[in-house]
Amino acid sequence: MSAADLMPGWKQYIDRNAGPLYLSIVEALAESIRRDEIHEGDRLPPQRALAKALGTDLTTVTRAFAEARRRGLIEATVGRGTFVRVGATETRWRNAGRAVVDLTMNLPPIPENPSLQQLIQNDISRILRRQDLHALLSYRVTGGTSEERQLAAGWMKPMLGVRPADEILVVPGAQSAMSAVVSTLAAPGDVIVTDRFTYPGIRTLAAQFGLLLAGVDSDHEGMVPDLLDRACRQHRPRLIYCTPTIQNPTTATMSLARREAILAVAKAHNVQILEDDPYSLLLDQPPPALAALDPSRVFYVSTLAKVLSPGLRLAFLVAPQDAVQRMSSAVRAISLTCSGLMTSLVARWMQEGQAQAIVQAIRTELRLRQAAARAILGDGHCMHPDGPHVWLKLPDWWGSVDFVSYARRQGLGLVPSTVFTVEGEPAQRVRIALGSAATLDSLEASLHGVVSVLQHKRSPGYTDIV
Numbered sequence: 001m002s003a004a005d006l007m008p009g010w011k012q013y014i015d016r017n018a019g020p021l022y023l024s025i026v027e028a029l030a031e032s033i034r035r036d037e038i039h040e041g042d043r044l045p046p047q048r049a050l051a052k053a054l055g056t057d058l059t060t061v062t063r064a065f066a067e068a069r070r071r072g073l074i075e076a077t078v079g080r081g082t083f084v085r086v087g088a089t090e091t092r093w094r095n096a097g098r099a100v101v102d103l104t105m106n107l108p109p110i111p112e113n114p115s116l117q118q119l120i121q122n123d124i125s126r127i128l129r130r131q132d133l134h135a136l137l138s139y140r141v142t143g144g145t146s147e148e149r150q151l152a153a154g155w156m157k158p159m160l161g162v163r164p165a166d167e168i169l170v171v172p173g174a175q176s177a178m179s180a181v182v183s184t185l186a187a188p189g190d191v192i193v194t195d196r197f198t199y200p201g202i203r204t205l206a207a208q209f210g211l212l213l214a215g216v217d218s219d220h221e222g223m224v225p226d227l228l229d230r231a232c233r234q235h236r237p238r239l240i241y242c243t244p245t246i247q248n249p250t251t252a253t254m255s256l257a258r259r260e261a262i263l264a265v266a267k268a269h270n271v272q273i274l275e276d277d278p279y280s281l282l283l284d285q286p287p288p289a290l291a292a293l294d295p296s297r298v299f300y301v302s303t304l305a306k307v308l309s310p311g312l313r314l315a316f317l318v319a320p321q322d323a324v325q326r327m328s329s330a331v332r333a334i335s336l337t338c339s340g341l342m343t344s345l346v347a348r349w350m351q352e353g354q355a356q357a358i359v360q361a362i363r364t365e366l367r368l369r370q371a372a373a374r375a376i377l378g379d380g381h382c383m384h385p386d387g388p389h390v391w392l393k394l395p396d397w398w399g400s401v402d403f404v405s406y407a408r409r410q411g412l413g414l415v416p417s418t419v420f421t422v423e424g425e426p427a428q429r430v431r432i433a434l435g436s437a438a439t440l441d442s443l444e445a446s447l448h449g450v451v452s453v454l455q456h457k458r459s460p461g462y463t464d465i466v
Helices: 003-015 021-034 047-054 058-070 116-130 133-137 146-160 174-185 200-209 225-235 256-268 321-335 340-352 354-377 400-409 440-455
Strands: 074-077 081-084 168-171 191-195 212-216 239-242 272-276 298-303 315-318 389-393 429-433
Touching: 003 021, 003 047, 021 058, 047 058, 058 074, 058 200, 074 212, 116 133, 116 340, 116 354, 133 340, 146 168, 146 298, 146 315, 146 340, 168 174, 168 321, 174 200, 174 239, 174 272, 174 298, 174 315, 174 321, 191 200, 191 225, 200 212, 212 225, 225 256, 239 256, 256 272, 340 354, 354 389, 354 440, 400 429, 400 440
Parallel strands: 191 212, 191 239, 239 272, 272 298
Antiparallel strands: 074 081, 168 315, 298 315, 389 429
């Protein structure tokens, strides 16, 4: 698409807006996307050509593109140019009607036994009786106390083995930890290599910090080493981001051999790895983390959001010894410190065994839900028996966004593949989160609803009226 194709509509829109020119350019771009004048994956004209066509300077267009990237409208790909971001039309499925059953968020099911409500009420009451309220409600040391780091080391031992407590930071959530790593190791314009279908949180961070993402195709074990090697040769990335265990959304889990092969590629290209590991503790015997196999190269993030509760807002960041202080400074700049009350609650649960009991209850419930999903949805989808989600394969007559929009009208909230796609065509799949339904019975009813939507053959004109 050339600048000449876009300019008539853009100029009319810009002329009607009295605000700053760079914001008017962003709004004109957004309006073109809404009107289907330009589409996801379309390449935009060079910034200089747009500046000339609009009669403005390059700085204004550059500022507009930066704002458009921040809003998630466009993405820049190394060596290829700027494109309308896959997922820029997400409002189409998000606003297609209120879902009665929301299966969009990867939440752990709330166990009945032990009762979280009872545990929280009882243990917070005990904490308030035994600890100083001022200390609980005040600012705390960034990265956690020595005792809290020791507890974190014990918590992660199934994946990491023995790890020194001084290499561990207690942080307010995985996104804070990932932000610290990404903002410290990469600068605007740098490349992060990830799976082609990846966790949306890394896409958010890339947009926020002005980073470029390059996607690598995967198989049932995750990122393919030869393709990762090719991507590293082509893009010279600053960082590799991956989720080796129950990848989100594909559910792929790397074998030990695959983990070693990925590390070998990273070592050959002298690239560091950000390992996101939210799900390993859902397995009875989790595989060794990349950070256990190569502690000097891997930054490891383990959150409690998927194995206990996101409401605790607590995660652990494990860094190579020579990078711990930099990570601590970054965490302090981004989120300062954790909640004293929530950290004390988690510490108590870990010391007295409640945390382990909660994880076991969540494991049991998720296995029941996965078994139900397989029985109702059938085979042919990407599923992990211990995982919290399903990567549902769609029949030929359904596109991802259209399927999700139609399902929402039937009261079902699902997530289209556009949300996870880094580059290239989105997969003909959607993600179903199994943990957010209140009960197993309500989940089963919802999955039967998904089957009904799968079997519905949309009319040829459906895409025009969504």
